[in-house]
Amino acid sequence: MGIKLIPILLMTLLLNFSNSVFASNSKEVIPDLPVKATVSTFNDGTDNYLSLSYKNYPHWHTYWKNPGDAGLPLMYFFEIDGKKVTLEELEWPVPKKYIEEGNMLAFGYEGQYSLFFKLPKKYSNGSFKIKSNWLVCKHICIPGQINFSGNIRNGNIEQLEGATLEVSKSTLLNQLKDLPAKRDFPSNLDIVLAKSVGDKENKLTLYYNLSLEKPGKFNLEKNLLTPYPAGPFTFVREKVFIDSKNNLYAKHTIEWDGEYMEPEIPLPLSGKFKKPYTLKFLYANPENGKVEIIEHDIHTYSLTAATRFEKFTELLKPLEAKSVIKTQVKTEIPKAESETSLFSYLLLAFIGGLILNFMPCVLPVISIKLFSLIKNRNEDRSRVLKHNLSYTLGILSTFSLLALTIILFKGAGEQVGWGFQLQSPTFVLVMIFALFIFSLNLFGLFEFNTPGGSHLGDVKTKDSFFGDFLSGVLATVLSTPCSAPFLGAALTFAFTSSNSIIFLVFLFVGLGLAFPFLVTGFIPSTISFLPKPGMWMEKLKKFLGLTLVLTTLWLMDVYSALIEDSTELMLKLNIALSLCFFAFYLAKHITKSKVIKAISHILYLSLIVNIVMTPIVPSVGDSSSKLLNEKNSKGLAWEKWSEDSMKKYSSTGQLVFIDFTAKWCFTCKVNERLVIDTDKFKNLVEKKNIKLLLADWTKRDVVIGNWLKKNGFVGVPAYFVINKKGELKNLGETITISEIRESLN
Template identity: 35%
Template sequence: MKKFFPLLILIAMAMFTVQAQSVKSDQSEVSLISEVETIQPGTPFWVGLYFKLAPHWHIYWRNAGDAGFPPQIEWQLPEGFQAGDLEFPFPERIQYEDFINFGYEGEILFPIRITPPADWQGGNEVTLNADVNWLICKEVCIPEAAKLSLSLPVDAAGSRPNLERVSDFADARGRLPKESPEWQFAAARQDSLLVIRATPPQWYQENPGKILFFPYPDFLIHNQAEQLTRQKDGHFEVTVPLSRELDEDIERIEGILVSENGWRGENSERSLSINLPFGEALPETATAPFSFAELWRNLLFAFLGGMILNLMPCVLPVLSIKILSFVEHARESRRRSIQHGLMFTVGVLLSFLALAGALILLRAGGEQIGWGFQLQSPAFVVGLSVFIFLFGLNLFGVFEVGTSIMGVGQKTASQANFTGSFVSGVTATVVATPCTAPFMGAALGFALSQPPAAALAIFAFLGLGMAAPYLFLSAFPAMLKFIPKPGVWMETLKQFMGFLLMATVVWLASVLGLQTGVTGLLWLMGGLLVAGMGGWVFGRWGDFTKPTLTRRLGQIAAAVLILGSIWIGLQGTDATAAPVAESGQNTAGHGDWIPFSPEKVEEIVASGKPLF
């Protein structure tokens, strides 16, 4: 036992070598911690400012965003010791009401590099003291402060790691922004937008996912605006609106880019620092090299994506109703059924090719657009919302056009030209535009980096994939035997599918709300109300069972109401989202705002009232 006694003494001493205090409040606990248990003179080591925050409370990054300030530390160190800067891991976007802040929740460690003097003669232990100030916020913000200290033994033989904290420091350093000589970056101003281009190294075959830009200076970007990431010509571009308070003389862009998936693949560093010249145009780039192997692979992806697109909420009702029309026409000859399927396919293909052509022409004109580009137009969103809303009312049975909107031209379709099936294909493509599906992203990303012919081929295969189920059923009508015989269930299915279309309208309304704010959303709601009235008038007085005069008047009234509904919806498309209340407005939750003036400030201060 005696020979183990010195070992027990050493173990006991090791348990109490690092002495640190923590300061607690209802909102946070803060302390200084060390990556080492002992230090060696002349050998740098890491300490950390460690915060543990109560749920939903947050502190701030070096640029706090719309409000706040970052933690600040002032050291009192032994003679000869030097402290590096407080290192900030990459933050997250934190929204509170109309504000977007950059900061942290939960637990966060800010690493600091400490360098002791090589000729330290001050004893066997050193104490590091620091005064720390920070702002912590939830619904309210509370400035807090603490006096912290950390005592560490000195061992001339070498430093010893603090095994309990090594992984914490490794994680914190992994979240610090790095510089990458492999990725190339460029930044430019395009009207009121900041565009940052990230060019990956040749070996990179991953996708960084969504990329967020966090600027170092204040008033560089519009913090509340959504940041868009898109792939173009083998590059990745981040687009974010510039701040209205931007310094027009700014010459460089400094900050960090945070990748959702890592800059070298999964589990790699996610944050890169950038310091770029701020030009008026991005440098010219070469088009991605053409590869037949890549083309065939992406044609397959496009075909599969088109097939899966039929199962998306905005397209599934079209698929279901078209299959029901096959059931209704099952008595027709196989030849005639195939002709209907071919005409439907032609309608889908021509619509996709027209969409591709418009996209190619706009991109050639310098527009930064991709799949769903038309949804960037508030006017298109309004028109599509009204169309799909009426389609849903049709499925609910409010009115009938032939057998359904998918049956537009059905009377003609029974004749030789099959116009109804062609129009059905066009309609299917129109309602598909708000949706996307697996495999589509890779194929469309490839298409938009290739010559026009390859891009058109990708869109054509996307259309073929979407039309394939219809074409298959028209060629093999015997497969319809697995579908129950026509009956009441068909009407029930139609009405159920109407709810999917209404869900699509809700999503489109949210898109318009982001573009135009509450004003545009209210105009759209009014337009849909009038459109619903138009559908009801058509169903009540405009169908073919009514006398000729009544029918004509009903159809005219319905047309006027529906066109009027679009006009009403368009009245809100000139509005822009205004996420922050202007000075002088009275906004719920923010108190009573009054215009700022230096005279008013002096008056309030002179009265002895607190003023921030």
């Protein structure tokens, strides 16, 4: 590819993604109130009820108890006379089935709908506060919240504040009547749980068939069986078949998530569970056209039945809905400020990317690039511009690849966040050797067109625009362990939005990261303040090499935390790095023999291959004990985070500080050095008797990932406190002692 094409490709990349986003969203709006809500009380002639009623903006949907492949269910919290209370919940309304962008399955609600609770006599008088949260989606997803307050007198609400909707009693009575009812398990429905075909760990399949005496009224726009949440089972997707006699058959793929629970629950190899699990479903009864609730106890799963069932279903005709609701609906909606809102998030992404240039994780590579600018400052303007455009193209290409990877993971139902690639031991291993070899080049052990555009060894070589491109790639990869101000809001917006917006937000982060070098490319005089080239640059090279060695040591610590029984692998890794050093040192200073050079390189390359081929088992179970022990060794008593521990302390009024962190998170380390590891923080903890909870996201953890997403984060760090009222306070990504102290009140 000719270098003249780089500016063209760069602009084409931006324009294509910009046009795709604004074309797809030009008629899509973000309404001021995507969800309106109110609270009501009423009597149906027998019992007193409290209802939470919602009304979504046209074609926007919220989520059912089981949201599907993504999304978050409606949530609510009650206080009466200042005390947290739990009201008996009735069944939720029957949800609709959606196929969201990226073929994501979801269950949820459109239009107007209500949740119902029994209101006992002891709560018929008193003041109340109610909070409800939701995630509402269409072309993007937006988290929402509403707070109600008022008084209940003789079962009736007075002085209601916070409501944005009105619902009549007749509407509530009709909605109450339409709630799904429980029935006995159908005698003509057979269910078998089996280990999935193939060598798939923790994969199960639920097979079921329904025998019908005559053609039924099965609605293909619904599941035959829609599962309620049932940990440790995560239901993925149902597929329905029919035979020549109109009997229905179906299979529902399931992931066993017991390994992510606390304590860990492994899938029993014998096929027999220690205790039976009760699975609850919405049953779309084809015989009467109603949706009913059924339950089935599972004691065992078959180790062999899947093969037989799979062969049988190959002979059947699959049934597919022709009109399952799509969330990307073209609709004429009044003009709103969607483009302004999107622009605001893109601006945040750009500013966050710009700030990343000053974060410690990126400084080694940025320093090398500055070294290049100094070295090439006397070249003509067009050549300097091409160097910097190559660097920018490397950044934008890598951010585009990251965005594509995230979209693919989301499409597969996986939970990912900012810096997710550093949760992969293999990726971290590759980065260790790449950075170490770059550092050897900076120390002058071999000549190589490194990031920066020219050799950094002892012999001058030709400038390399490809080297600048690699520099941009490396800067992007090393930026992801860091989080910057403004970046968190933009990334949360992206991760809960459409695929095109994910691409656009990531590209604007990349533009922010590359912006200083774009400015110096177009206006070379901006680097006039930098010193002129000289012998001092040789010393600077060695210093930059040292920074890459230190970065390599940090990645080795991350790698050790990601794997179990790491002693043997870490020994091999250290030996391989030593052999790598001696191979380059030997070639530079000791021998000119090509045979000896080849043998020396083969030695460490063989060991690298051996490390790569060794099965790497990601840490599961109590894998956070290393980081927990490290934190405890600094004089404070940290406990492993769990939602149960949060609930326990919240119910007793105990003050709690919660730290979501990871070994690979540079911003976490900075916050620890400036705040958490200081005497001021220690004194505050001791003075106020604060409990400390640590959530370690060094490795992939579905529970932590889901909790972070539910609370508006797509990565770490994230800090929270629970005050004396039991309220959870979000402190964001950066903290100060005064901010922590104030939030505890």
